[in-house]
Amino acid sequence: MDLRFSGEDQAFQEKARTFIERNLPADIGEKVKGGLRLYKDDYVRWHKILAKQGWLVPEWPEEHGGTNWTPVQRYIFLEEQARAYAPRLVAFGIKMVGPVIYTFGSPRQKQHYLPRIVSAEDFWCQGYSEPGSGSDLASLQTKAVRKGDHYIVNGSKTWTTMAQYADHMFCLCRTDPNAKFQEGISFLLIDMKQPGVEVKPIRTMDGSQEINTVYLTDVKVPVEDRVGEENKGWTYAKFLLSHERSGIARIGASKAQLDKLRQIAAAEPCGDGYLIDDEDFRREIAQIEIDLHTLEYTELRALTASAKGEAPGPEANVLKIRGTELQQKISELLMQAMGYYAMPFVPEALEHGYNEDPVGPQAAAPLAAQYFNMRKTSIYGGTNEIQRNIIAKMVLGL
Numbered sequence: 001m002d003l004r005f006s007g008e009d010q011a012f013q014e015k016a017r018t019f020i021e022r023n024l025p026a027d028i029g030e031k032v033k034g035g036l037r038l039y040k041d042d043y044v045r046w047h048k049i050l051a052k053q054g055w056l057v058p059e060w061p062e063e064h065g066g067t068n069w070t071p072v073q074r075y076i077f078l079e080e081q082a083r084a085y086a087p088r089l090v091a092f093g094i095k096m097v098g099p100v101i102y103t104f105g106s107p108r109q110k111q112h113y114l115p116r117i118v119s120a121e122d123f124w125c126q127g128y129s130e131p132g133s134g135s136d137l138a139s140l141q142t143k144a145v146r147k148g149d150h151y152i153v154n155g156s157k158t159w160t161t162m163a164q165y166a167d168h169m170f171c172l173c174r175t176d177p178n179a180k181f182q183e184g185i186s187f188l189l190i191d192m193k194q195p196g197v198e199v200k201p202i203r204t205m206d207g208s209q210e211i212n213t214v215y216l217t218d219v220k221v222p223v224e225d226r227v228g229e230e231n232k233g234w235t236y237a238k239f240l241l242s243h244e245r246s247g248i249a250r251i252g253a254s255k256a257q258l259d260k261l262r263q264i265a266a267a268e269p270c271g272d273g274y275l276i277d278d279e280d281f282r283r284e285i286a287q288i289e290i291d292l293h294t295l296e297y298t299e300l301r302a303l304t305a306s307a308k309g310e311a312p313g314p315e316a317n318v319l320k321i322r323g324t325e326l327q328q329k330i331s332e333l334l335m336q337a338m339g340y341y342a343m344p345f346v347p348e349a350l351e352h353g354y355n356e357d358p359v360g361p362q363a364a365a366p367l368a369a370q371y372f373n374m375r376k377t378s379i380y381g382g383t384n385e386i387q388r389n390i391i392a393k394m395v396l397g398l
């Protein structure tokens, strides 16, 4: 196993880096670096820049707009985006429903929906979780009752990220109330801009509107917008979750945040010198560096296996757990580095243009919000406790 990048991969890295440096709008990069609020326009602008280059959906099959890059090249591309403080790509269309549609969808669904994802025209959201169903997703209660060539959908979905921006939601609904748990669920594509769909924000601790509850009341969904077979939606849902996990470690983003931490610590007075000279603080930074390095090797090992066509093993779950723990740890150290400057919650500091100073006390204003926001990472995409259960089953056979 050779974990170094080949010459070809290094050339690819250079090409990706140059493109991103030339094309990432400065205001978006500043927002990401500063931990500021991003809005739909920021995400869509970056998506469209990548779409124009043909790089928005690299992992898709070429016939649908993919690039035929190797898994290592795809990893490099994600790393380079994070390094340059590009916004995270919104996964719902690109990494979730897109692969479900090109794998299981009808010819009409492929023809209609896929090009609109590839060109960043449509914005999607994910309707899985419900007020009573999260980790235990198979207990979901939203019902879809067939009436002729439509389903009538009633129920509610919650924690729905960016539903306020979405044109469509892919949604798990119960189509057979008598079937047990995983059976009797169907995978529907719902137009969000129609009567009966109501999106209500859930304000998070950092004051932002990132997640929502979506109420569905007598919503009409054409039967032709059901993906695959009726009552077999669980199969497609599981397939989608395996895609969701890839890239979830966000190693590149953590490295970029660590760089920011170093810059802040180098400017923060401490004793006769600066915080970066403090032995205890240096030890904390060194530990994160070691952990990130180790995690990167795990990711590269997983990529090497996937390049050989091997099925993902427990590494995917390890990556989720350790990746999110490290993201949280860095957000804690950023708070520590700025001390009491990081304490006040200043909502306007989260908007672009509030602060010109990248390292001084004003730069601390968004840190508390960022710290609170990072708590989510060990919950979404399957909580870290559930990931540990999966590892126990796969590795220990428990």
Ligand SMILES: Cc1cc2nc3c(=O)[nH]c(=O)nc-3n(C[C@H](O)[C@H](O)[C@H](O)COP(=O)(O)OP(=O)(O)OC[C@H]3O[C@@H](n4cnc5c(N)ncnc54)[C@H](O)[C@@H]3O)c2cc1C
Binding pocket: 125, 126, 127, 128, 129, 132, 133, 134, 135, 136, 158, 159, 160, 161, 162, 211, 376, 379, 380, 381, 382, 383, 384, 385, 386, 389
């Ligand atoms: C910021 C954010 C964005 C999200 N976005 C979306 C989205 O866009 N679409 C969507 O569908 N969902 C979304 N989710 C929902 C997310 O998938 C769920 O929150 C998650 O699956 C956990 O479900 P729950 O919140 O109902 O918690 P519960 O399942 O009730 O869990 C509560 C606690 O119990 C623990 N627990 C539960 N069962 C077990 C077990 N068997 N063993 C050990 N511990 C257990 C959990 O780990 C957790 O700590 C989002 C969540 C967050 C926080």
